Structures are given as C-alpha cells and as structure tokens.
Amino acid sequence: MVGRLAADSIERRSGVSLWRQIADKILQAIAIGDFTENAALPPEVALAERYGVNRHTVRSAIAALVQEGVLRAEQGRGTFVLSRKRLSYPIGARTRFSTGLQGQTSERHIVLLASSIEPASQRVAEGLGLARGAEVIRLETRGEADGRPVSRAAGWFDARRFAGIDAAMAETGSITASLARFGIDDYLRQSTVLSARHADAADLADLDLQPGAIVLVTVAVNVTPDGQPIQFSESRFPAERVELKLSAL
Amino acid sequence: MVGRLAADSIERRSGVSLWRQIADKILQAIAIGDFTENAALPPEVALAERYGVNRHTVRSAIAALVQEGVLRAEQGRGTFVLSRKRLSYPIGARTRFSTGLQGQTSERHIVLLASSIEPASQRVAEGLGLARGAEVIRLETRGEADGRPVSRAAGWFDARRFAGIDAAMAETGSITASLARFGIDDYLRQSTVLSARHADAADLADLDLQPGAIVLVTVAVNVTPDGQPIQFSESRFPAERVELKLSAL
DNA sequence: TAAATTTGTCTATTGATATAGACAACTATA
DNA sequence: TATAGTTGTCTATATCAATAGACAAATTTA
Structure with missing residues (x-):
C-alpha cells in the first residue's frame, strides 16, 4: 500500500529526478513508521538495488535528507533517522x-x-x-x-x-x-x-x-x-x- | 496567493525540472479559474519571460500538458485550454x-x-x-x-x-x-x-x-x-x- | 497582399542528472 | 588484529534538462 519502502516504482524522465523521488519515499516510510527514531536505514547498496538505481543516486537522495535534518550519516556505521513522525x-x-x-x-x-x-x-x-x-x-x-x-x-x-x-x-x-x-x-x-x-x-x-x-x-x-x-x-x-x-x- | 500565473517562483536544481514546475503552475492556474475553457494561454515568449526561462523550456511544459490532454496547441494561432476545472x-x-x-x-x-x-x-x-x-x-x-x-x-x-x-x-x-x-x-x-x-x-x-x-x-x-x-x-x-x-x- | 504574431523544427552548447568503477576512511566484530 | 561492512571521495562517461539563435509554417490583422 502507500509507500512502504519495499515499493518498486521509480519513474524515469518524469521531470522529477530519481534522487528526489527516492528522498520522497524515504520520508514517507519514516512518516508511516517503517523506521523509528534512531533506526538505521538499509545500506546504500541495498537501497540502490531495491530501487534499481546507482548507489550514487541513492547518495544524492540521502544527502538531501541530511541537509534537511531528517537523516544523519556516519562513515563506517550507517545512516540513521533523526526526525520524528509527521x-x-x-x-x-x-x-x-x-x-x-x-x-x-x-x-x-x-x-x-x-x-x-x-x-x-x-x-x-x-x-x-x-x-x-x-x-x-x-x-x-x-x-x-x-x-x-x-x-x-x-x-x-x-x-x-x-x-x-x-x-x-x-x-x-x-x-x-x-x-x-x-x-x-x-x-x-x-x-x-x-x-x-x-x-x-x-x-x-x-x-x-x-x-x-x-x-x-x-x-x-x-x-x-x-x-x-x-x-x-x-x-x-x-x-x-x-x-x-x-x-x- | 496560491498559484496565480503571475507568480514568479521557479526553483532551480530542486530535483524537479523547470518544465514540470511550469506545467504544474499552468495546471493550477486553470484549476483556479484563471483560464476558462477554450481560453488562449499567453504566447510562449511571454510565458518564458514571466518565468525567466528559455522559450524551449516553456515548450516542454506545454508539450507535457498537450500529451496529458489539458491543452491544445495550434500553429500560428496559439495554445488553448481544453480541460475543465478541478x-x-x-x-x-x-x-x-x-x-x-x-x-x-x-x-x-x-x-x-x-x-x-x-x-x-x-x-x-x-x-x-x-x-x-x-x-x-x-x-x-x-x-x-x-x-x-x-x-x-x-x-x-x-x-x-x-x-x-x-x-x-x-x-x-x-x-x-x-x-x-x-x-x-x-x-x-x-x-x-x-x-x-x-x-x-x-x-x-x-x-x-x-x-x-x-x-x-x-x-x-x-x-x-x-x-x-x-x-x-x-x-x-x-x-x-x-x-x-x-x-x- | 504585406506585416505581425504565433507555433514548429533544427543545430549547437552548457550544466545537471545518472551510471560505472575504484579505492580511501571509518566502524564493528570475529 | 585482521576482516567484513559501511560511508566518503575521486574520475570518467552518457543522457537529460536548459539555454541560445535562426528560420520555417501557419494564422490573424492592418
């Protein structure tokens, strides 16, 4: 149903870049409660595979959410959820x-x-x-x-x-x-x-x-x-x- | 106000392409009633100037909406609104x-x-x-x-x-x-x-x-x-x- | 009919987006 | 202390998005 992170569905040449679409999906998954506060996101390679995109594209999405204050990335450890639910x-x-x-x-x-x-x-x-x-x-x-x-x-x-x-x-x-x-x-x-x-x-x-x-x-x-x-x-x-x-x- | 076509505000490097943003604005203006059915859109050059983008970018937006069945473009005449309000x-x-x-x-x-x-x-x-x-x-x-x-x-x-x-x-x-x-x-x-x-x-x-x-x-x-x-x-x-x-x- | 207006098409160039691969840096764990 | 797993950085390349300019084609207006 709505926006489980498992969802496939990334649209190419839609006028909305892939990294923005993936950022949206991650935000949604957090809002829905798929990730609780401080939970670790799946590693970048796993996300890239799940959405069928390059790891760098996932990194762009994560970078945007880090900038936004939603995620915190720690080298060697993982990427973690900061923000509360909607x-x-x-x-x-x-x-x-x-x-x-x-x-x-x-x-x-x-x-x-x-x-x-x-x-x-x-x-x-x-x-x-x-x-x-x-x-x-x-x-x-x-x-x-x-x-x-x-x-x-x-x-x-x-x-x-x-x-x-x-x-x-x-x-x-x-x-x-x-x-x-x-x-x-x-x-x-x-x-x-x-x-x-x-x-x-x-x-x-x-x-x-x-x-x-x-x-x-x-x-x-x-x-x-x-x-x-x-x-x-x-x-x-x-x-x-x-x-x-x-x-x- | 909400989405008057007069609005400035186009965001660059947002992950949402300029043509998609402009298409959104046109849709909104139609929904709000700024353009009645069969009304002519402003010419492409005028739209380009208003949004501060190239004419070709406006054309991409219009092309998407034509594809979508919202607008109809006629060479030499203009571009016209087909769809009804929301x-x-x-x-x-x-x-x-x-x-x-x-x-x-x-x-x-x-x-x-x-x-x-x-x-x-x-x-x-x-x-x-x-x-x-x-x-x-x-x-x-x-x-x-x-x-x-x-x-x-x-x-x-x-x-x-x-x-x-x-x-x-x-x-x-x-x-x-x-x-x-x-x-x-x-x-x-x-x-x-x-x-x-x-x-x-x-x-x-x-x-x-x-x-x-x-x-x-x-x-x-x-x-x-x-x-x-x-x-x-x-x-x-x-x-x-x-x-x-x-x-x- | 001529001029002005508007959409359609083409070429060329630049910057953002996305892919690919390699390797460094850091952390946790066997 | 290795080793595996993870994020960070770099280079290179291809495609999409956006700009720029020129001119063709169709329509309306003077």
Whole structure:
C-alpha cells in the first residue's frame, strides 16, 4: 500500500529526478513508521538495488535528507533517522492551532509575520460576504512546533468590524484570543477546500523547505455560531512534516 | 496567493525540472479559474519571460500538458485550454461518491477492479477493531467521472460480517448499496487522515497520470451510527483533477 | 497582399542528472 | 588484529534538462 519502502516504482524522465523521488519515499516510510527514531536505514547498496538505481543516486537522495535534518550519516556505521513522525494536524468544526497539537509537541506557537490593510480580492470578498474591494485586514502568520515551521497562513478579516485585530494578534499570539476581544467567544469552521502542489519559492522560504517539496493547501472560512463569516484564510502545510486529520465529522 | 500565473517562483536544481514546475503552475492556474475553457494561454515568449526561462523550456511544459490532454496547441494561432476545472470532491460525515459529485459531472460511477480475502495488516486491524491477521475482504475500486479516473481506493471489511460484499459490489457498483444488503442503512465517516505525495508507478497506471504528478491520499474509517467500525479505506486522488472539500463539519 | 504574431523544427552548447568503477576512511566484530 | 561492512571521495562517461539563435509554417490583422 502507500509507500512502504519495499515499493518498486521509480519513474524515469518524469521531470522529477530519481534522487528526489527516492528522498520522497524515504520520508514517507519514516512518516508511516517503517523506521523509528534512531533506526538505521538499509545500506546504500541495498537501497540502490531495491530501487534499481546507482548507489550514487541513492547518495544524492540521502544527502538531501541530511541537509534537511531528517537523516544523519556516519562513515563506517550507517545512516540513521533523526526526525520524528509527521505531526497530525486536526481539522474540524473547531479547529484551533495550539489545542490541536497538544501531546504531539512540547512547544507550539503562532508568530505574526506581517499585517496590512488592503482591498478585498474576489475570493476574499466572496468568502467574507463583503463587496469586492471592501477594506480587509490581512494577517500573515507562521505556526511553529518545537521550533520547526508547520504552517504558514494568511487570514483576512473585515477591517471595519475588526479594526485593531493586528495589534491584538501581535500581543496575544492567538487568533482565538484576538477574536475574543471583539466579542467572538466561539467560532466554527464553515468550509475547507483542500489541494496539494509543489512548493514555490515563497513556500520554501516560509516553511524552511528544500526545493521539490510538496505543500498541502487549505482555503477555509470561519463563521460565528449563527453563520456570520468572520475570517477567510489560506494555509500551507509542508506535506513531509504534517498530515491533516479530519476530525469531529 | 496560491498559484496565480503571475507568480514568479521557479526553483532551480530542486530535483524537479523547470518544465514540470511550469506545467504544474499552468495546471493550477486553470484549476483556479484563471483560464476558462477554450481560453488562449499567453504566447510562449511571454510565458518564458514571466518565468525567466528559455522559450524551449516553456515548450516542454506545454508539450507535457498537450500529451496529458489539458491543452491544445495550434500553429500560428496559439495554445488553448481544453480541460475543465478541478472537481471538488466533498468529504464529510456522510461522504458518498456519486452524490457528492452531482452537478459537477454528467456521469460518474465506481468500477470494482479486484477483490481478495487476506489477513488484516496492523493498521487495517486497528482501524476495524479486529485482531491482527483476522480475515478481511479487500475491494479495489476506481471512481470515474465523465470517463476520467478521479479516485482509486482500497477498502477493507471484516470478512466474517461482510462475506460476499465483493459480489454485491460487483453487482451494484455502489458501496452504499452493498452495505445495505448487510443491514447497514446508514454509516458515518469516523476519521480521515490526509496527506500528499508524488505519484508512484501504481498511481500513474491507476489514475492515468503523467510522471511527476501529485496525489492526495486519504485514510479513513467508516462506522455505523452507534460507532461500530465497518470499513477501513485508503483513497488516492489526482491533485491536478480533484480538490477535496471538507463539508458539514 | 504585406506585416505581425504565433507555433514548429533544427543545430549547437552548457550544466545537471545518472551510471560505472575504484579505492580511501571509518566502524564493528570475529 | 585482521576482516567484513559501511560511508566518503575521486574520475570518467552518457543522457537529460536548459539555454541560445535562426528560420520555417501557419494564422490573424492592418
């Protein structure tokens, strides 16, 4: 089934280099739990044989993962798994950043990277039920768990209703707490649309990824319990570090 | 924003070739609605300039998408968009294949590709609440909409409780209808875990993809209204043709 | 009809990717 | 202390990916 390391399947002249494909497979095997932390990877020659490629090609894949901080290679001994399994990020009616990751990480927080006021684009206006061009506040945030970026999000709010939410966010470091200042005690996830793509230059910088990585993208609308839209957001998650757990369905 | 064609961001020596990255971006722009059906793409020289690559590199990307049936190039005239937007596949408490795609496609159905009886693997046993190694029935299916594959799934059922569900599935072409024969009138999605990866050889064949494509993967458990697990499943969706809409949370 | 625009084809060159083989350096173990 | 097993480095070669330039072929527009 999905991505056991035993899998055959390497595609030539696909536009994705063999070393990147093999790196992907190793990452997947780790995420799935085929290798626990500190476990030794099979030796390079064995991997090369398994995938039907040259040993040097396997070495390129391993070099990329060492660079990425996932593996550690020791001459004469072997190559070992450093990283933990993927975080399981919950998405449901009451998705909240920090509560969802409890138990999986010792530390997590949201950093406000930037904020601005801008006219609403077509899709933001639709999501928030505003006229196109109406003023909205945009908050750019990054979610971090144990010091590693696990999400990068842009959130839009009606500028008239939520004037000053940028300052509140900077102060509290929490969307939930910031909304509470505007009398929003509870909010629900109304809709979420999910897609995946290759990371672009912005993703690489924002999420500290290596080129060629895959990102999961969610576009969501949060509403008050009576259905009034309050937040439109687009979030990006590194597929190699995060899986999305759809809960409370 | 996500993948406006205006975006800069092409990564060199990433292990993903420039032509594949550009093909991805064009696909995304189409999916997002930047190009409607039959619309003309910008000329090759303009695309080359926009992405900062040679015209021949853009041509490689276009050639791949022509091969894929997404674009049509006409000498002297231009390059045109053939394919429709991505399907929006709903996932929620009551996810059903054919009801969910109503209105988006004129035709849709599930094909039973294979079935077998096998001992439950660790994760299947966990999902179904069975002992590891207990007999389970595996159904391999493909979802098609307007003749194009939009999903590829494996579903596992307790072999004792659902003996003969493979025949029922072959006959009815519907999981819901097959379960009804065993007295299951209603079932709910208990959990869904979502990830993304590069397509492997099996995905390419199963979903009729070109090498280098991305697949979304869901692993889910369906339960009866009183919480009894009845189905464990793993589904793969071509990210270029399908987005997942998380609904009714 | 002429000019401008656009895709198609060809040649040539450079750099990244992948293969092949040999051997050094380091570690663990018989 | 050999020996086997493993990662690290080097050279060489072939193929793919990307750049560069020129011109042909088809279509649209002035």
